[in-house]
Each structure stands twice: as structure tokens, then as C-alpha cells.
Amino acid sequence: xxxxxxxLRKKPLVFSALVLLTGVSVIVYYFTLKFEDSxxxxxxxxxxxxxxxxxxxxxxxxxxxxxxEKIIALTGRISTLEQADTTVNVKFVDSLTGxxxxxxxxxxxxxxxxxxxxxxxxxxxxxCSGGIYSNxxxxxxxxxxxxxxxxxx
Amino acid sequence: xxxxxxxxxxxxxxxFSFSQKKTTTSATINFDATTSIDKLPKAENKTVVAAxxxxxxTVQFEATxxxxxxxxxxxxxxxxxxxxxxxxxxxxxxxxxxITNISAINFRKNGTYTAxxxxxxxxxxxxxxxxxxxxxxxxEDEINSSCDFGIQLxxxxxxxxxxxxxxxxxxxxxxxxxxxxx
Numbered sequence: 001x002x003x004x005x006x007x008l009r010k011k012p013l014v015f016s017a018l019v020l021l022t023g024v025s026v027i028v029y030y031f032t033l034k035f036e037d038s039x040x041x042x043x044x045x046x047x048x049x050x051x052x053x054x055x056x057x058x059x060x061x062x063x064x065x066x067x068x069e070k071i072i073a074l075t076g077r078i079s080t081l082e083q084a085d086t087t088v089n090v091k092f093v094d095s096l097t098g099x100x101x102x103x104x105x106x107x108x109x110x111x112x113x114x115x116x117x118x119x120x121x122x123x124x125x126x127x128c129s130g131g132i133y134s135n136x137x138x139x140x141x142x143x144x145x146x147x148x149x150x151x152x153x
Numbered sequence: 154x155x156x157x158x159x160x161x162x163x164x165x166x167x168x169f170s171f172s173q174k175k176t177t178t179s180a181t182i183n184f185d186a187t188t189s190i191d192k193l194p195k196a197e198n199k200t201v202v203a204a205x206x207x208x209x210x211t212v213q214f215e216a217t218x219x220x221x222x223x224x225x226x227x228x229x230x231x232x233x234x235x236x237x238x239x240x241x242x243x244x245x246x247x248x249x250x251x252i253t254n255i256s257a258i259n260f261r262k263n264g265t266y267t268a269x270x271x272x273x274x275x276x277x278x279x280x281x282x283x284x285x286x287x288x289x290x291x292x293e294d295e296i297n298s299s300c301d302f303g304i305q306l307x308x309x310x311x312x313x314x315x316x317x318x319x320x321x322x323x324x325x326x327x328x329x330x331x332x333x334x335x
Binding site: 034068082 | 176177178179180181198199200202203204213215217219220222224225226227244245247330332
């Protein structure tokens with residue numbers, strides 16, 4: 001009986017401590033949340049670059065809906081390696097239309113581009129940011145972020 | 154013979170005019186909206202399309218909003234969401250401008266040049282005039298350009314509770330870098 005009364009007196013204190021603990025945990029979780037390493041992610045789609053670019057060119061709205069923010073493994077032959085400040089982007093160009101797909105690498109995978117050359121056949125995995133029609137280049141462009149080199153053939 | 158001469162002249166003129174327009178698909182934009190209480194609203198886009206016309210002095214940038222990468226997935230989600238950049242509705246940020254002192258920059262002579270740039274910046278479907286200073290470092294092979302400027306989110310119709318709560322800066326800093334083949 002005595003212990004029960006003591007507990008009831010402390011109940012608001014215990015409740016407040018629990019709320020505080022939950023709040024702090026949520027804040028810590030929120031602030032420390034990071035994107036997973038793309039290497040550990042299973043791709044939603046495995047595609048060849050050229051037909052993938054064609055699919056976007058034929059119907060950009062439907063392709064954006066289908067692929068944006070999906071993890072995609074792309075297989076194709078590198079057209080260009082382009083300097084992007086201190087890193088290198090991998091670019092695939094459809095030589096018939098000039099449409100292109102460009103991959104920016106995830107921080108921990110940036111070094112993998114040093115082993116690559118124009119003409120290499122590769123599989124690159126990353127998150128698709130969708131495609132646009134570039135008014136500057138007057139062509140279709142598809143963007144990928146957080147990429148990593150899965151395989152070099 | 155006369156036809157061949159004029160055709161050659163036309164081809165040469167076209168080639169020369171075209172070669173004065175330099176483009177890249179790997180310009181970078183850094184977006185920094187960090188505050189003293191939140192260091193997370195910071196992003197980078199490394200696949201920005203950029204063009205410069207060394208004769209006319211025109212400068213253009215086109216950045217896909219969804220290709221801005223944040224370290225934190227939740228912040229990236231907020232950045233693209235409807236109250237913020239509304240990237241489904243406004244997929245790109247675009248700058249169309251001119252170097253007003255183009256005669257002071259010699260793209261054929263190595264050196265560091267200061268350019269006065271003016272133009273229209275469109276973000277979130279709203280266009281505002283921007284005036285900034287850019288630096289051009291010119292070498293035989295490359296033209297390296299960079300500039301920093303600030304924007305007011307309110308000017309572009311961007312307002313969210315996070316801005317009011319001081320978690321996102323009202324005046325983010327934008328840094329642009331582009332390397333063109335010379």
C-alpha cells in the first residue's frame with residue numbers, strides 16, 4: 001500500500017521522463033538519419049542504358065512516374081567521363097538522338113570512377129531523379145544520384 | 154565554284170559561331186540553408202546543365218531539383234515536397250543571364266577575370282532578377298567559372314514552418330561552379 005502511494009506520487013515524473021526520452025530519441029534519429037550505401041540496396045529495375053533512354057524519350061511523363069526515386073542498375077557503354085568540380089560523372093549518350101543519362105556518384109563511391117574510361121562497359125547502380133527536356137541543349141536528359149560502380153566488364 | 158565558296162563560308166561561320174558556345178552537363182550547385190540550430194539543410198547537385206557564349210556573353214544554367222542530394226533522406230524529402238520546392242510541379246531551377254563586361258574577358262588569354270553577371274533566376278516557378286560577380290579562370294584547355302550569391306526564399310514563394318522555426322535559413326547561399334572545354 002505504501003509503495004503503491006509512492007509510485008502514484010512519482011507517476012507524473014515517470015511519464016514526463018518517458019515523453020522526454022521519446023522526444024530526444026526522435027530528434028537524435030531524425031538528425032542522424034543517413035541515406036543507405038547504394039551498394040547494399042537491391043535494384044527495383046535492371047535496365048540497358050540505350051532502351052532506357054529511348055523509353056524516356058518516347059514518354060517522359062510515364063517514365064518519370066515509373067522510375068523516379070527508384071534504385072536502378074544500368075548497364076551500358078560509357079560515352080564520356082565528365083569532371084564535376086572535384087569528382088567525375090559518368091555519362092551515357094544516345095548517339096542517334098543526343099539524349100543522355102548522367103550519373104553522379106555517392107560520396108563513398110566517388111573513387112570508383114578513377115578506374116573507368118570512355119568506352120568501358122559497366123553496370124552502375126543509383127537512384128533515378130527522373131528526366132527533363134533540356135532547353136539549353138535541346139535534348140532529353142536523365143539524371144541519377146548516389147551512384148556506385150557495380151561491375152566493369 | 155561560287156556556290157562552293159559560299160557554302161564553305163557558311164559552314165565555317167556556323168562552326169565558328171557554334172564553337173563559341175561552350176556547354177557542360179556537369180556543373181555543380183551547392184545550396185546551403187543551414188542555421189545555428191540546424192546544419193542539415195545543405196545539398197549539392199553535380200549534374201547541372203550550363204552554357205556560356207564567349208562572344209555574346211550569355212550564361213545559362215538548368216538544375217534538376219530532384220538531383221540535389223542531401224545527407225539526410227527526410228530533409229531531401231521535405232526539400233522536394235509541395236510546400237517547399239514542389240519539384241513535381243517545378244522540376245528545374247533555371248538561370249538566363251549575361252556577362253555585362255564581356256569585353257573585359259579574353260577567353261583566348263590565360264588568366265583570372267572578374268565578370269559582372271546579371272540575369273533572371275527562376276525557382277519554384279517564380280522569376281527574380283539576380284546580379285552577381287563571377288570569376289573565370291582561363292587556361293588553354295579549360296574555362297573554370299565560379300560564383301556565389303544569396304537568395305531570399307520569400308522572393309520565390311517558398312515558405313514553410315521550418316523557415317519560421319529557424320531550422321532553414323531565409324536567405325540560403327548558392328555556389329555555382331562550371332568547367333567548360335576551351
